[in-house]
Every structure is written in C-alpha cells, then in structure tokens.
Amino acid sequence: MMRAVTGLNEARDGSTPSPDALVGVQKLAALNSNTATRHILDGSLYIYRTLAEALTYRVADVLEYADFKEDFINKIGKYNVSILKEISDLYIYDFGVFIELSPDEEQQAMLEQNIQMALSKGDINLEDAIDIREIRNLKLANQLLKVKRKAKQEQDEQREMQKQAMVAQQQFKSQEIASQAALQKIDAETQSKMQYKQAEIAFEIERNKNEAQLKAQLMEQEFQYNLQLRNIDGQALANREQAREKSKSERISQQNTEQSKLITQRKNNLPPQNFESNEDSLDGFDLAEFEPR
Secondary structure, eight states: OHHHHHOOOHHHHOSSOOTTSOHHHHHHHHHHHHHHTHHHHHHHHHHHHHHHHHHHHHHHHHHHHOTTHHHHHHHHOHHHHHHHHHHTTSOHHHHOOOOOOOOOHHHHHHHHHHHHHHHHHTSSOHHHHHHHHTOOOHHHHHHHHHHHHHHHHHHHHHHHHHHHHHHHHHHHHHHHHHHHHHHHHHHHHHHHHHHHHHHHHHHHHHHHHHHHHHHHHHHHHHHHHHHHHHHHHHHHHHHHHHHHHHHHHHHHHHHHHHHHHHHHHHHHTOOOOOOOOGGGSBTTBOGGGGSOO
C-alpha cells in the first residue's frame, strides 16, 4: 500500500525485483515511478533555487546592513569581500541561478545514440563527440550537438566550395593552356605558311629575273644575228651592185671594142668578126648546142 501511495515500486528501489520480468518492463516500471514522484523532485528543485536566490540577497544585505560585517570580512578575507562588493549591486537575474538535473541512463543512452548517429554520418568529428560527452546538462549537450553538426556542415560545404573552385580553376587553367597551345600552333602554322609563301615569291621573282635576263640575252643575240644578216644582206647587195656595175662597164667596154673592130673592119674591108665568147655558154655548154639541127 505504501508503494502504491508513494509511487516507489520494486523497480525503483531495487529491493525485490521479479527475476522473470523483462528489461523493458523493468524500465517502464522505473519510468512510471519517476513520473509518480515528479512533484517531489520539482519541489526539491524549487527549494534549492529559492535558497540560492535568498543567499544572493543575504550576501548583499550582510555587506550593507549587518552588524557583524567586520567579523564576516575577517572570516572570508578582504579579497573575497572586494569581489562580493562588486556583485552586491547586481540583480537576481544577473546571477543566473538555474538548476538542471543530470541526465539519467536512458537520456544518456539517447544522447550517446545521437552522437553515434552523427559520427556515422560524418556530421561531427571525434573531438566534438568528446566535448559533448563531457557536458552533464542534457539540454546543453543536445544544443552543442546541433551547433557542432551545423558547424561541420558549413565546414564541409565550404570545403566542397573550395574544392569546386579549385577544380574550376584547374579546368580554367587547362582551357587556358589548351587555348595558348592552339594559338601557338596557329601562329606556327601561320609563320610556316608565310615563310613558304615568301620562299615561293622569292623563287618566282628569281625565276622571272632569270627569264628576263635570258630573254634579254636572246634579244641581244637576235639583235646581233639580225645585224649580221643586215650586214650580210647589205654586203651582198653592194657586191651585186658592184658586180652589176662591173658587168655594165665590161659590156660597155666590149661594145666599144666591138664597135672599134666594126669600124676597123669597114675601113679596112676585113672579113666578119666573131664576137661570141665563152661567157655566152651556161655551165660549160655552148649556146650553139641548142640551135636546131
């Protein structure tokens, strides 16, 4: 009956637990007992908190109004009294009197489960897990777990952004190097084509120059040949004219001779004269051979 009234069952005090009860049943029984005695725990926490607040008020009042102020100073020391004087003007809210319970085994196991899950997913580091386990306040531990997880996510995102930036920078450098190589290749091809074109132009100029020089030589030689032919033609014409004049002179001289002979024949009554000569024959043939027989 006392257990039913107070809420302290066998699972809570561990006096006579049933050996056949399962672990889950024992935990549920302990949880029910904790719920039944929750008001006692809340009351004790309220007493502790109000006592701490009253002590803060009392310390300030002792330093301000108490008759045993000097005895109090002698007992705690002047240095500690100077510290208390600095905080005597603070309000109760400034002291921040809060009472938090240490987590029980179930809450600690749940926190450890959250830590292990965060570690398995890579949301926190091992150092973060150690810092979280050292905190006795369950609420603060969970808050720190959230902060560490968020910080790790931001750190991973920043690292990923840096990685992407490095990859993009490497790709940009690779593209820049490829562009420079392509430009150098194009430049080399252009230089090669220009050199080939220049060599082709120089060869064409040299060929035209040689052709012009050869044509000039041929024209000069042709001019010399033409000049020689003209000289030969002129010499032949002069020789022909000279031969013509010579033949004419010889004919005139022969005519004069024949006339003189005719005159002498008439005067002296001589026989007829034969005026034919070997020059009247063609190629050694006498003209008499062509007379009819």
